[in-house]
Amino acid sequence: MANRTGTYFAFDGLGETDPTKSDFRYYATVQGWNAAEHIDFKFVNSHEKAGAVRDTSKLSTLQASIRQRLDGSKNMVVIISGDTRKSGSLLSWEIEMAVDNYKLPLIVAYTGYNSILNPAALSGQWPTSLENRINSGAAQAIHIPFKKDAMFDAVRRFTVNGEEIGGSLKYYSREAQVGWGYIS
Incomplete structure (x- = not known):
C-alpha cells in the first residue's frame, strides 16, 4: 500500500466533456477552497498524486490510474447532486473500489x-x-x-488511520451544524 495521505474526490461526470455541465463544478469549488490563502481548508488531493488521465483515455487506463489514487487515499469524498445517476457512471465503480478493496471511509x-x-x-x-x-x-x-466547514472537519477526522465513523448513516449533530451556522 502507498502512503495514504490523500483525499479522493468522486463525482458523476454526467457523461459531459464540458466540466461546467457536470458535477465537476463542485470538485472545482473544493479545489478553490484548498487554493485560497484566506480559507483554512487544506488537503492532499489524491488526483494530483497520480498521473493525469484525460476523459478520452481508455477505460482500462483510467481505472488503473484511479486504483493508484485510491491506494494513496486516506478517505473519499463522494459528491452527490440532484443530477447524480443511480448507475452507468464511473462513480459507481469508484465507490465499489473505495469501500470493497481499499476500505476507505466515505464523506458523502x-x-x-x-x-x-x-x-x-x-x-x-x-x-x-x-x-x-x-x-x-x-x-x-x-x-x-456540501459546505466548507463540515467537509474540512470530516476530511481531517475520518481517515483510514484516524477516527472511525462507526456506521453507514452517520451525520454531524444538530449542535455542530448550528455552530457552523448551517442551522439557526
Whole structure:
C-alpha cells in the first residue's frame, strides 16, 4: 500500500466533456477552497498524486490510474447532486473500489442542502453501489451538506488511520451544524 495521505474526490461526470455541465463544478469549488490563502481548508488531493488521465483515455487506463489514487487515499469524498445517476457512471465503480478493496471511509457531501440530519431520507439520491454498501453496513459513511466547514472537519477526522465513523448513516449533530451556522 502507498502512503495514504490523500483525499479522493468522486463525482458523476454526467457523461459531459464540458466540466461546467457536470458535477465537476463542485470538485472545482473544493479545489478553490484548498487554493485560497484566506480559507483554512487544506488537503492532499489524491488526483494530483497520480498521473493525469484525460476523459478520452481508455477505460482500462483510467481505472488503473484511479486504483493508484485510491491506494494513496486516506478517505473519499463522494459528491452527490440532484443530477447524480443511480448507475452507468464511473462513480459507481469508484465507490465499489473505495469501500470493497481499499476500505476507505466515505464523506458523502450533498449539494443544495444547508444541513443533513436524516441521511436515510436522501437515499433516493444515492448511486446504487453506494445504496447497497450503506444498506449492508459495508460502507463507513458520514453524510454532510456540501459546505466548507463540515467537509474540512470530516476530511481531517475520518481517515483510514484516524477516527472511525462507526456506521453507514452517520451525520454531524444538530449542535455542530448550528455552530457552523448551517442551522439557526
